[in-house]
Amino acid sequence: MIEALCVLLALLAIASLAFLPVPVTRALGALFLAALIFVFVRVGYGAAVGAAAAIVAGGLAYLRAPPAILRRFAFMVPSLVLLIGVTTWLMYLAPGNPFAQEKSIAPQVEMALRAQYGVPESPLAFFQVYMERLLTEGSLGPSLKVKGRSVLDLLLPALPVSLALGSLALLISVVLGLVLGVRAGVRPNSFADHSSMALALVGISLPNFVIGAGLMILFSLELGLLPVAGWGGYRHVFLPALTLALPHAATIARLARSGTIEVMQQDWIRTARAKGLPERQVVYRHALKVAVLPVVSYLGPATAGILTGSFVVETLFGIPGMGQWFVKGAINRDYSVVLGTALFYCTFITLFNLLVDLAMAWLDPRIREAA
Amino acid sequence: MSAGAYAESPGPWVQAGRRLRRNAAAMAGAALLAAIGLACFVLPWWLGLDPTSTEPSQRLLPPSLVHPFGTDTLGRDLVARVLIGGRTSLLVGLAATAASVSIGVLYGGIAGFYGGRVDEAMMRIVDFLYGIPYMFLVILVMLMFAETARGEALPVFLALGLVQWLTMARIVRGQVLGLRDQDFVLAARVVGARDLRILLRHVLPNVMGPIVVYATLTVPTVIILESFLSFLGLGVELSWGQLVSDGVAVVNPIASPWWLLACPAAFLAATLFALNFLGDGLRDALDPKTGG
Numbered sequence: 034m035i036e037a038l039c040v041l042l043a044l045l046a047i048a049s050l051a052f053l054p055v056p057v058t059r060a061l062g063a064l065f066l067a068a069l070i071f072v073f074v075r076v077g078y079g080a081a082v083g084a085a086a087a088i089v090a091g092g093l094a095y096l097r098a099p100p101a102i103l104r105r106f107a108f109m110v111p112s113l114v115l116l117i118g119v120t121t122w123l124m125y126l127a128p129g130n131p132f133a134q135e136k137s138i139a140p141q142v143e144m145a146l147r148a149q150y151g152v153p154e155s156p157l158a159f160f161q162v163y164m165e166r167l168l169t170e171g172s173l174g175p176s177l178k179v180k181g182r183s184v185l186d187l188l189l190p191a192l193p194v195s196l197a198l199g200s201l202a203l204l205i206s207v208v209l210g211l212v213l214g215v216r217a218g219v220r221p222n223s224f225a226d227h228s229s230m231a232l233a234l235v236g237i238s239l240p241n242f243v244i245g246a247g248l249m250i251l252f253s254l255e256l257g258l259l260p261v262a263g264w265g266g267y268r269h270v271f272l273p274a275l276t277l278a279l280p281h282a283a284t285i286a287r288l289a290r291s292g293t294i295e296v297m298q299q300d301w302i303r304t305a306r307a308k309g310l311p312e313r314q315v316v317y318r319h320a321l322k323v324a325v326l327p328v329v330s331y332l333g334p335a336t337a338g339i340l341t342g343s344f345v346v347e348t349l350f351g352i353p354g355m356g357q358w359f360v361k362g363a364i365n366r367d368y369s370v371v372l373g374t375a376l377f378y379c380t381f382i383t384l385f386n387l388l389v390d391l392a393m394a395w396l397d398p399r400i401r402e403a404a
Numbered sequence: 405m406s407a408g409a410y411a412e413s414p415g416p417w418v419q420a421g422r423r424l425r426r427n428a429a430a431m432a433g434a435a436l437l438a439a440i441g442l443a444c445f446v447l448p449w450w451l452g453l454d455p456t457s458t459e460p461s462q463r464l465l466p467p468s469l470v471h472p473f474g475t476d477t478l479g480r481d482l483v484a485r486v487l488i489g490g491r492t493s494l495l496v497g498l499a500a501t502a503a504s505v506s507i508g509v510l511y512g513g514i515a516g517f518y519g520g521r522v523d524e525a526m527m528r529i530v531d532f533l534y535g536i537p538y539m540f541l542v543i544l545v546m547l548m549f550a551e552t553a554r555g556e557a558l559p560v561f562l563a564l565g566l567v568q569w570l571t572m573a574r575i576v577r578g579q580v581l582g583l584r585d586q587d588f589v590l591a592a593r594v595v596g597a598r599d600l601r602i603l604l605r606h607v608l609p610n611v612m613g614p615i616v617v618y619a620t621l622t623v624p625t626v627i628i629l630e631s632f633l634s635f636l637g638l639g640v641e642l643s644w645g646q647l648v649s650d651g652v653a654v655v656n657p658i659a660s661p662w663w664l665l666a667c668p669a670a671f672l673a674a675t676l677f678a679l680n681f682l683g684d685g686l687r688d689a690l691d692p693k694t695g696g
Contacts, residue, residue, distance in 0.1 A: 360543070
């Protein structure tokens with residue numbers, strides 16, 4: 034129960050960050066940003082480069098970055114630490130441990146294995162070992178199940194795979210969603226509207242692995258155009274990316290439709306029409322800029338959803354990405370692999386959300402004024 | 405116009421009900437939903453269908469008069485499995501939604517009602533959970549029950565309800581934040597009502613529209629999430645998600661028993677279609693501004 038208490042205290046500590054005075058938040062944000070950069074840069078380029086990058090970035094951020102951004106970092110880094118803690122705790126609560134085998138092993142052997150891999154019996158001790166290793170050595174630790182490989186060895190080759198798949202999926206969903214949604218919103222209740230929305234409804238009404246299996250049957254088994262599964266050339270990326278993208282394309286289409294309908298009723302659209310602009314220019318120059326706002330704010334959840342969907346899609350298509358490592362790690366109780374993927378996912382999502390918020394402020398003067 | 409005419413003007417809920425009844429798609433969705441619900445909860449009991457009895461001589465039969473949806477690899481009747489599986493899926497959807505609505509409304513309501521620092525601190529915790537991919541939390545929670553309650557529905561309710569309340573909390577908080585400074589709240593306060601009473605009796609009823617709409621749209625999300633879990637081998641024993649992922653697993657180029665995928669997938673999709681139609685109809689009915 035001491036773990037539950039620690040998590041509660043950490044949550045309270047994070048919540049209480051909201052009460053700090055602005056100068057303290059600024060300093061804390063810059064400090065945490067520097068720490069984050071140090072940890073990540075050191076993994077690739079060593080401690081000296083990491084420290085230099087951290088000092089430069091932290092100093093610049095403290096002097097120049099707007100308080101809103103620094104506040105995000107002041108909040109983000111403790112959140113990541115808490116995430117490591119909570120994940121550790123949940124994994125220890127799950128039955129079984131990484132060293133359990135079919136034959137029961139001698140307690141001395143298990144002790145030796147635990148000492149070798151740095152996996153003590155209590156979650157708090159493991160958390161301490163993990164954080165120490167992360168901060169002093171900049172290492173994500175050894176994999177507990179894949180012998181002789183570190184977590185970084187496993188995840189680094191998977192990273193470009195997941196990035197390629199995820200970014201292509203995001204691109205497809207935004208382009209497809211905007212085309213369908215704006216087409217539908219410009220002429221509500223027309224054939225274009227009904228057909229686009231029917232398509233969107235299919236996208237959100239079927240689990241993505243059913244859509245994936247359907248695409249697989251159609252394009253690979255019946256038409257023989259694309260490989261069924263696996264990872265290799267560019268031809269392997271289309272079906273999984275489309276599968277990942279369709280549900281989000283559907284949501285984006287619906288958001289873009291209602292955004293467009295609302296904008297097209299505004300006075301300034303009437304003004305644009307009244308001064309004789311061609312309809313094409315009214316839609317693409319004047320309406321679209323505002324109609325995409327709800328779509329941009331959906332990009333954060335969409336990215337998180339694409340990452341989540343990738344657990345399923347990577348399994349379905351047999352793609353060696355990060356999602357597979359998370360699922361395998363969770364089922365095999367490979368604690369350090371799970372923590373490594375968790376750290377990566379959450380850093381990525383939080384940074385992406387920050388970018389989305391900045392983009393929103395840049396696009397919408399009302400938000401810019403408020404910040 | 406007499407005072408009587410004013411008194412007879414229907415309330416907002418009655419008007420919304422009328423708008424909803426005029427929406428053919430939403431009403432079709434509601435009817436379809438009722439039919440599926442009835443089929444899942446009444447038919448198996450009425451016809452005495454058994455989803456688990458195996459018949460080795462009847463393996464992998466295509467749909468016929470005896471087995472309208474065919475049989476699976478162990479010779480079990482697919483009609484029984486689809487209908488009983490539907491019970492689980494619908495129950496998981498409803499229970500997880502109920503959990504997420506009650507947590508989300510209360511949490512978001514309190515944060516929005518008190519505002520300021522309390523709001524900021526409470527929403528920070530929501531932000532923290534929002535930064536974690538929800539599937540990640542769900543899988544970790546499911547692992548805790550992997551041996552003690554494998555295939556049971558309760559852990560799935562728990563895990564899915566646990567992550568679904570976040571969006572609800574954000575929606576309610578935003579709405580309540582806009583209402584807390586209205587005159588009727590001040591009036592209630594002047595009369596001496598306590599905070600909790602003002603929140604529950606005066607503020608939240610005004611947010612019911614978005615709550616109802618979002619709840620309707622949460623049910624399909626939960627059903628889809630449950631099917632993801634089934635696909636990864638962490639779901640409920642017998643549900644649509646489980647049947648569909650079993651169906652996906654048997655897809656191969658030589659002999660595809662298509663009915664194993666098509667029948668449960670059709671039920672799943674029809675239910676989600678109906679819920680989405682109903683949710684959209686409710687949104688248009690409760691908020692006439694956005695109607696296309």
